[in-house]
Amino acid sequence: MTYGIKIKLLGAAMEVGRAGILVTVDDKNILLDYGVSLAGEEPGFPLHVKPRILDAVAVSHAHLDHSGAIPLLYISANPPLLTTALTATLSELLINDFLKLSKYYVPYESTxxxxxxxxxxxIDYDKTFEVGDVTIRFYDAGHIPGSAIIEIESSTSRIVYTGDFNLESSCLLNGADIGPVKSADVVIMESTYAEYDHPPREDNEKKFIESLYEVLEYKGTVLIPSFAVGRSQEILCVLAKYDFDYPVYIDGMAKLAGEIIAENSHLLRNPRMFEKALGMARKVKGWNMRKRIIEEPAVIVSPAGMLKGGPSVFYMEKLMERPENAVFFVSYLIPESPGRQVIETGIFSSPTKKGKVKARVEWFDFSAHSGRSQLIETVRSTKKDVNLLIIHGREEPELKLAKVAEEMGKKAYIPRLGEEILL
Ligand SMILES: [Zn+2]
Ligand SMILES: [Zn+2]
Structure with a gap:
């Protein structure tokens, strides 16, 4: 059967990044996410859409690859922007930072x-927003605080966009609520880790904590370069869960992000644990403190997660020189990023320093995305006659996931950039 739905991929087609999906249903144009790509040197933008045709924009979460191009839509129009309150504050924080730090031209300003x-x-989870006869609802995506799975319901169909989602609970968040996926006619689904299963969460946490103690007991200092929003708080939460008893410092934008998330702690898996986590972490204030704490057995959690900027670069330059220190990566590392270079070559290079890393280097998988098995579980939970659009992944893994879906008898599409799919 046909539903009279048109879906156009403006980004995230066989690509992780710059998500943008234009959905036309019941004569309404709804844009899901409008993000930038940060994979290359220069930020990449999604395809153009005429802002004045948009009846609504809905943003799944604050990460820049989903939110970073949204201000572009407000140069010449003013469509309502549907967001959870927490995503609103966090995306403002990240977009401001992007504007401030980008070395390249960004085609919008703070206006x-x-x-x-x-x-x-x-919109809170489970609350609705009406665009004519179309109803939009948000559900918890379990990816970062405030993240949402978005449902668009018309008189004849139900479309669900997963955004980035994590089926498994983390220390910080409950797993995604994929209830709406089960009854949807169309599911637009991310596939970042379609080829890869994450290690069991608990084992990973224990190995991480043990490794920290190994370094600290020999008087080393551990740098944990970490994304400011979500990952830094997850790490603090894990440290609190294991009653970690060495000093823990938090630096950079992770400090403010933590405060913002604390104001919305009802969205977290265990608000008490998060309160304890923030209580344990001392905020780094200024350069004197930075220089002092690198001399003591302590853990320093600081953005940027890939060592592309932020205070983590300073810490890395200092701590890399001594073998008793360590740098533990806990975030995704884009190929070519300074962090990935450290893992692959043992060499760190920043604008001010280049050299061999003598400190211990580890990479722990604290991913906030569903792994392969969970993506397959999600596909399995959909209706028999579902239309599945697989996006936000590399081509090869997307093809593999589509094959699994087809073997289950489901219709799977891998949309190309700019392609319009009629359903
Ligand atoms: Zn994300
Ligand atoms: Zn994403």
Whole structure:
């Protein structure tokens, strides 16, 4: 059967990054996410859409690959921007930082960010927003605090966009609520880890904690380069869970992100644990403190997660020189990023330093995305006659996931950039 739905991929087609999906249903144009790609040197933007045709924009979560291009839509129009309240604050924080730090031209300014804020409409999980006869609902995606799975319901169909989602609970968040996926006619699904299963969470946490103690007991200092939003708080939460008893410091934008998330702690898996986690972490204030704490057995959690900027670069330059120190990566590392270079070559290079890393180097998988088995479980949970659109992954893994779906008798599409799919 046909539903009269048109879906156009403006980004995230066989690519992790710059998500943008234009859904046309019941004569309404709804844009799901509008993000940037940070994989290359220069930020990449999604395909253009005329902002004035948009009846609504809905953002799944604050990560820049989903939110970073949204201000562009507010240069010439003012569509309502549907978001959870937490995503609203966190995306403002990340977009501001992106504007401030980008070495390249960004085609919007803080004026457009202000316009974007003025048009925000907050939706809590399970609450609805009506666009004509179309109803939009948000569900917990378990990916980062405030993240949402988005459902669009018309008189004839139900479309669900997973955004980035994690089926498994982390220390910080409950696993995704994929209830809406089960009854959807169309599921637009991320596939970042379609080829790979994450190690069991608990084992990974224990190995991480044991490794920290190994370094600290020999008077070393451990740097944990970490994404400011989500991952830094997850790490603090794990340290609190295991009653970690060495000093823990937090630096950079992770400090403010933690405060913002604390104000919305009802969205977390265990608000008490998070309170304990924030209580354990001392905020780094200024350069004197930075220089002092690198001399003591302590853990320093600091952005940027890939060592591309932020205070983690300073810490790395200092701590890399001594074999008793360590750097434990806990975030995804884009190929070619300074962090990935350290893993692959043992060499760290920043604008101010290049050299061999003498400190211990480890990479722990604290991913906030569903792994292969969970993606397959999600596909299995869909209706028999579902239309599955696989996006936000590399081509090869997307093809593999589509094959699994087809073997289950489901229709799977891998949309190309700019392609319009009629369902
Ligand atoms: Zn994300
Ligand atoms: Zn993403």
């Amino acid at each position: 457009e960010l202000e316009m974007m804020k003025e048009n925000m409409v907050y």
